Amino acid sequence: MTQDSICVFCGSSPGKNPAYIEAARDLGEAIAKNSWRLVYGGGARGCMSAVSQSVLEQGGQVLGVIPKVMVNKPNGHPGGPAATKSQEGSGPELLRPEATSGTVETILVSSMHERKAKMAAESNLGFVGLPGGYGTFEEVLEMVTWVQLGIHSKPMVLLNINGFWSPLKQQVDLAFEEGFISEAGRNLIAFVDVSADQVEGSGQRVVEAVLKMQEELAKRGGGYWDWSGKGASGVKSKGAEEEMPSSEKVGNQVDEVLAVEVPDLTFSFNPELPPALQNCNLNLKRGSRCLLVGANGAGKSTLLRLLAGKRLCDSKVRVFGKDVFRESQRGTTYLGTEWAMNPVVRSDIVVSHFLDSVGGYRHKERRDKLLNILDVDLDWHMHAISDGERRRVQLCMGLMEPWDLLLLDEVTVDLDVQVRADLLEFLMNETIERNATIIYATHIFDGLQSFPTHICHMRLGTTLTKDHISWPPNEANQHLLPSSPDENLSPLLSVSLAWLREDRIVRQEEEKKMGRKRGAKLSTVTTDSEKFFSKYDYSQTVTR
Numbered sequence: 165m166t167q168d169s170i171c172v173f174c175g176s177s178p179g180k181n182p183a184y185i186e187a188a189r190d191l192g193e194a195i196a197k198n199s200w201r202l203v204y205g206g207g208a209r210g211c212m213s214a215v216s217q218s219v220l221e222q223g224g225q226v227l228g229v230i231p232k233v234m235v236n237k238p239n240g241h242p243g244g245p246a247a248t249k250s251q252e253g254s255g256p257e258l259l260r261p262e263a264t265s266g267t268v269e270t271i272l273v274s275s276m277h278e279r280k281a282k283m284a285a286e287s288n289l290g291f292v293g294l295p296g297g298y299g300t301f302e303e304v305l306e307m308v309t310w311v312q313l314g315i316h317s318k319p320m321v322l323l324n325i326n327g328f329w330s331p332l333k334q335q336v337d338l339a340f341e342e343g344f345i346s347e348a349g350r351n352l353i354a355f356v357d358v359s360a361d362q363v364e365g366s367g368q369r370v371v372e373a374v375l376k377m378q379e380e381l382a383k384r385g386g387g388y389w390d391w392s393g394k395g396a397s398g399v400k401s402k403g404a405e406e407e408m409p410s411s412e413k414v415g416n417q418v419d420e421v422l423a424v425e426v427p428d429l430t431f432s433f434n435p436e437l438p439p440a441l442q443n444c445n446l447n448l449k450r451g452s453r454c455l456l457v458g459a460n461g462a463g464k465s466t467l468l469r470l471l472a473g474k475r476l477c478d479s480k481v482r483v484f485g486k487d488v489f490r491e492s493q494r495g496t497t498y499l500g501t502e503w504a505m506n507p508v509v510r511s512d513i514v515v516s517h518f519l520d521s522v523g524g525y526r527h528k529e530r531r532d533k534l535l536n537i538l539d540v541d542l543d544w545h546m547h548a549i550s551d552g553e554r555r556r557v558q559l560c561m562g563l564m565e566p567w568d569l570l571l572l573d574e575v576t577v578d579l580d581v582q583v584r585a586d587l588l589e590f591l592m593n594e595t596i597e598r599n600a601t602i603i604y605a606t607h608i609f610d611g612l613q614s615f616p617t618h619i620c621h622m623r624l625g626t627t628l629t630k631d632h633i634s635w636p637p638n639e640a641n642q643h644l645l646p647s648s649p650d651e652n653l654s655p656l657l658s659v660s661l662a663w664l665r666e667d668r669i670v671r672q673e674e675e676k677k678m679g680r681k682r683g684a685k686l687s688t689v690t691t692d693s694e695k696f697f698s699k700y701d702y703s704q705t706v707t708r
């Protein structure tokens with residue numbers, strides 16, 4: 165789901181002046197009223213929670229991006245399976261998404277660098293800085309540096325409450341006077357001056373400053389360097405703007421840009437573990453419907469999550485020509501099973517409010533079509549429906565905004581057969597009518613025979629062919645499929661079953677080389693745990 169998004173950098177402490185929290189709340193209100201999504205550092209205290217809680221109370225959408233190490237004990241932060249809170253900062257404010265009608269999504273990242281890159285990528289509108297400490301200073305200045313370098317062209321607006329940011333303003337002026345910052349560079353930060361006793365309405369002034377600065381930056385025409393990778397040296401030549409192709413020319417080239425490009429991707433969750441993905445290749449044109457086929461643990465979900473930009477990976481992976489992690493992926497929708505685990509979607513929210521809170525009112529026609537296909541009752545309460553019904557709401561929510569790339573990870577598994585068939589028909593039409601692209605990982609092949617245009621076989625973290633296989637198979641790739649199909653099964657199920665049988669044999673051989681074996685272990689030695697549990701076998705006292 166994509167929505168216009170603004171990133172707010174601020175302290176995870178409340179600060180000494182109550183005006184800081186008040187201003188953060190006023191800004192949150194303005195963000196939600198403008199139907200913008202808030203992207204923030206994911207903290208559950210101080211100014212961070214004030215701005216996010218305020219967006220949520222207005223029924224808005226919040227995305228928190230937080231390094232794993234900062235997510236810990238239960239109480240407040242929505243990052244973990246149970247609510248968890250951030251270790252940083254202190255103060256009385258706690259994030260309580262369950263008490264609001266808004267929605268929170270949290271992305272866990274490995275490092276502060278990843279956090280910053282992700283926050284930047286998710287925020288198409290720009291950045292706002294509220295008072296904060298070193299972390300806030302660093303984030304504000306790096307995002308401004310990126311404008312100067314030409315990495316992005318997004319506004320930075322600082323809410324200057326009681327002169328908090330005035331020393332920075334003076335520093336910028338001094339650097340300009342001393343010849344370190346150019347005249348144009350001097351204007352890369354907009355300051356909105358507010359006195360502590362007149363905070364009300366300052367959020368809307370910030371919103372207006374962001375919009376104004378966007379217009380100014382659009383006239384400015386980029387930064388020092390060309391980061392597109394197209395220029396040989398990367399240095400922007402004089403008059404580079406004039407050399408840029410016109411939008412009509414770009415329009416003609418659109419079909420040449422692949423929807424998905426995965427060249428030799430290798431990825432590890434942890435440097436000490438073997439890679440979860442190794443030498444994966446996948447190239448898909450717009451309009452493709454690609455089925456990922458592979459056993460449990462083959463790497464399908466990992467690949468989909470990387471394509472959704474949920475984890476930092478090799479920067480050669482592209483979706484519509486863009487770096488999946490560092491550049492905003494507007495138009496990509498990822499639907500995975502983990503959504504249903506989020507406590508917010510199991511709280512007492514009425515479905516109609518829930519859908520409107522993520523922009524349902526903006527896509528009324530599509531929303532209504534999906535409500536009919538998925539047979540959803542707008543009066544359902546999210547905490548009082550079945551898993552399959554909750555899944556239908558998720559699908560309606562995820563699909564109502566038009567997407568260019570849809571990444572589906574097993575989310576049709578709990579739908580009844582009729583709803584699943586109608587949904588698949590809807591998805592097929594979307595790819596035909598709108599030239600949209602789908603990658604679908606599933607273990608259920610029933611009714612899928614005519615769905616894919618391509619299939620991709622994954623085994624032990626790798627794709628088995630350099631390129632996907634067209635489906636139904638053509639002469640050129642027939643030899644890549646198992647040779648003796650089972651006539652009793654549909655061709656797709658027959659191919660998949662043969663692949664999975666082969667995969668198991670290969671996997672067993674690989675595991676044998678490493679001295680590992682699944683299934684029952686034959687051993688004559690009694691382990692310590694066996695001895696212990698035979699003495700204290702509580703199952704004997706438990707009523708089953």
Ligand SMILES: Nc1ncnc2c1ncn2[C@@H]1O[C@H](COP(=O)(O)OP(=O)(O)OP(=O)(O)O)[C@@H](O)[C@H]1O
Binds near residue numbers: 433434458462464465
């Ligand atoms: N968070 C994680 N940390 C470490 N390893 C992981 C993590 N998540 C997955 N893996 C490993 O990565 C490999 C690929 O997992 P992945 O979830 O992508 O498989 P999959 O093909 O989607 O499986 P399934 O069909 O069961 O959903 C597995 O070996 C798994 O153990």
